[in-house]
Amino acid sequence: QPTGLAPPGGDAAAPADREPTGRPLHAVPNTDLLVSQLLTPQAFLLPIGVAFVVAQFLSEGSWSFIAVASTLTAMAGVLLQPVRRVLDDWNFRLAREADRLRIHNGLLETRVQTVPLERVQTVGVTWPLLWRMKGWLRLRLEVAGYSGGEADDRNRPDRLLPVGDLAVGAAIVDEVLPGVALTALPLTPPPGRARWLRPLSARVLGAGLHERVFAVRSGLLTRQLTLVPYARMQSVRVVQGPAQRRLRLATVHVDTAGGSGAAAHDRDLAQAWALAAELTARAHAARRAR
Numbered sequence: 001q002p003t004g005l006a007p008p009g010g011d012a013a014a015p016a017d018r019e020p021t022g023r024p025l026h027a028v029p030n031t032d033l034l035v036s037q038l039l040t041p042q043a044f045l046l047p048i049g050v051a052f053v054v055a056q057f058l059s060e061g062s063w064s065f066i067a068v069a070s071t072l073t074a075m076a077g078v079l080l081q082p083v084r085r086v087l088d089d090w091n092f093r094l095a096r097e098a099d100r101l102r103i104h105n106g107l108l109e110t111r112v113q114t115v116p117l118e119r120v121q122t123v124g125v126t127w128p129l130l131w132r133m134k135g136w137l138r139l140r141l142e143v144a145g146y147s148g149g150e151a152d153d154r155n156r157p158d159r160l161l162p163v164g165d166l167a168v169g170a171a172i173v174d175e176v177l178p179g180v181a182l183t184a185l186p187l188t189p190p191p192g193r194a195r196w197l198r199p200l201s202a203r204v205l206g207a208g209l210h211e212r213v214f215a216v217r218s219g220l221l222t223r224q225l226t227l228v229p230y231a232r233m234q235s236v237r238v239v240q241g242p243a244q245r246r247l248r249l250a251t252v253h254v255d256t257a258g259g260s261g262a263a264a265h266d267r268d269l270a271q272a273w274a275l276a277a278e279l280t281a282r283a284h285a286a287r288r289a290r
Contacts, residue, residue: 037083119144123139127219170183191249205264207264214262230285232257238250249267
């Protein structure tokens with residue numbers, strides 16, 4: 001299995017006429033894709049649901065047709081999301097073609113999508129709880145013109161890496177945002193009094209100003225990191241709730257065009273205003289430099 005950027009190969013290979021054009025960056029092994037979806041809450045909870053159904057059947061002796069059908073329908077709904085992800089991301093391959101990314105994925109329905117890098121609004125990194133023992137993460141994009149209004153989310157070009165290790169993720173992030181090192185971001189935590197508002201998750205919060213991006217970390221069970229290029233910022237807001245006012249805290253929101261942006265939660269009030277001013281200045285400078 002590849003541990004860094006590598007040409008497509010192994011079980012991710014496909015016929016030559018379907019190969020994405022450009023310089024190959026990475027191919028996700030289908031075995032990793034299957035295992036990653038087994039390491040989801042839905043897959044872990046399914047045996048519990050089956051055991052509950054069996055126990056109910058044995059205790060009552062018999063079940064009506066409606067009860068059995070309802071239970072099977074509920075189980076199918078639980079499994080739908082991981083199965084759909086496997087089908088959609090099968091044979092996932094990523095390539096670079098000049099200033100564009102080429103994404104190839106799909107088993108029952110093959111998709112080849114082109115993502116212009118200049119339209120990337122944010123890069124999101126996610127570490128699901130059950131994936132951490134494997135050292136895996138997921139990368140997603142927000143792309144201008146697609147993130148907000150695509151009716152079928154399977155047609156949205158937001159997949160950057162369905163599953164991969166840190167080395168692969170860092171290399172792909174560097175392709176999309178040159179010079180941004182995923183493992184060396186200047187993240188600083190909120191002040192200690194933020195624990196009054198977030199007693200469990202305050203220790204994992206972080207925000208920082210990289211030379212090219214604004215980085216925000218959050219999430220207790222599912223860790224998330226959002227990278228926003230300064231040139232893609234549309235507005236910066238400082239928001240303060242009633243409890244934050246008492247603790248002299250505030251949240252700094254960064255908005256992008258049609259995207260979710262990022263938010264640095266529960267920063268010291270004076271630092272929040274200073275951060276907002278610096279973000280505004282960097283966004284203006286980045287737009288002028290384009």
